[in-house]
Amino acid sequence: MPMLGVKSKAQLKCIYTNARSMGNKQEELEVIVQQDSYDLVTITEMWWDNSHDWSAAMDGYKLFRRDRHGRSSGGVALYVRECFDCLELDDCDDKVECLWVRMRGKANKADILLGVCYRPPNQDEEADEIFYKRLGEVSQSPALVLVGDFNLPDVCWKYNTAERKQSRRFLECVENNFLTQLVSEPTREGDSLDLLFTNREGLVGDVVVGGHLGLSEHEMIEFLIHGEVRRGTSKTAxxxxxxxxxxxxxxxxxxxxxxxxxxxxxxxxxxxxxxxxxxxxxxxxxxxxxKMNQRGRRLAWLNRELWLGLRGKKESLPLLEEGAGNSRRIQGSC
Known part of the structure; x- marks a missing residue:
């Protein structure tokens, strides 16, 4: 994945992935996050339950998560660097796999509302409408960012058209809430399933699609949020x-x-x-x-050999997939 260069204090460096089960991918994720110093990490389809409370923690980050209840797989999660002042919004409807976190802006700066959503391919219209109602409420925020897997492969984002009734209803909701979709490349086998929305021009930039977490079929999305957020004093023990x-x-x-x-x-x-x-x-x-600020500290288990190996894997992935990626872009351009 291309490097985004040196970030300013007014930028939040973010990455999103559909993990298709975190399984044994947690350590690889931690290396990726530390190597590129991400502020926000968003994940769908972690497939976690209560037995993952220990393994899900990441040093230096607050974890917000919503596991799927009563069924296997699914779930959404958000890691936020612990120095930032943020609060999860209440959302108790179990029919929708979505979480919302408000990041407090600096004085005279707007708060940033960040949402992570997973919409299963077989989600019914009732659950869709629950999500649309909630989206209408949070879209009143002056600075909204929403990322996730919405499983709507028939939507053509270039022309804002769709074949299926549910997909057309989704497009209607996006337009009614004045949201802009920023992912222009396919993210899974030629389909644009993983999407990134914002309601303010210039809030999100430098969107890059590429690379995989482990053997996940979904490509990761890297992006910057241009906004100044408040830093709190961590009292974490x-x-x-x-x-x-x-x-x-x-x-x-x-x-x-x-x-x-x-x-x-x-x-x-x-x-x-x-x-x-x-x-x-x-x-x-x-x-x-x-706990003190541990930004940039190398993980205890990560020796030089592993570090170089994993770094080489990440840098070589775009080159290995260039040919396949070009053909996917042609097939999924509309």
Whole structure:
């Protein structure tokens, strides 16, 4: 993915991906985020549930997420650099996979409202209308950015036309709320599924499509938000493993008669019990400290060999896909 150059203080560097299951992609995502120093990371189709509470955390970022309830896959998430002052808006309707976060603007600057949405291919008209109602409300914000996978391959964004009734209704909602769609290239197998909207000219720029997270079929979208947001003082506490008593931690964990207490428990029940006991031991053996700004610090597990390998993978992807990408653009131009 092409580099966007040095960013100013009035720019937020953002990346979006449809992960098609985060699975074993979390470490790769962390490398990508650290390497290019993103401020915002938006994800659809994480396929997370409560068992991913530990693995989903990313050092230096606040995580907002909405898992799909009662069904597998799906879900949306947003990582925001923890130094920024932001707040998630209430949205309790489980029929729509969407979350909204308000980023506080500096004095005399507008707040930026950022939305992440996943619309399943089989979503019914009732759920669509719930989303459209909410979109109409948030579009009153003077600075709105919405990104996600809307699964509307029949929409031609060049001419704002569509074949299916639901797609035409989506276009009508976009027009009624004065939104502009900024992704001009296909993002999955010649189709424009992943989209980026804004309601203010000049708010979003330098949109770049390219690269994949792991084996996801969706291409990532990189973009800049031009706006000044308020930075807050982080009061986040974190575990200080440098002062941890690992002998005590080992002793506390070994005291638990694991074979006896886990006997007869299912996978989920057993995992919940294991997590509870380890956390209990961790509270006694690992002291807490206030987290400092760790921008630019290399991940502990990331040695030079891995860093160069992953960096080379990212830089080579656009070259490897250039031929296929050109043909996809021709096929998906309308």
């Amino acid at each position: 974190t575990m200080d493993f440098q002062r941890a008593d690992f002998s005590l931690l080992r002793t506390l964990v070994e005291r638990v008669p694991w074979e006896t207490v886990l006997k007869g428990k299912g996978v989920q029940e057993g995992w919940a019990f294991f997590k509870k006991e380890v956390l209990k031991a961790q509270e006694q053996a690992v002291p807490m400290c206030h």
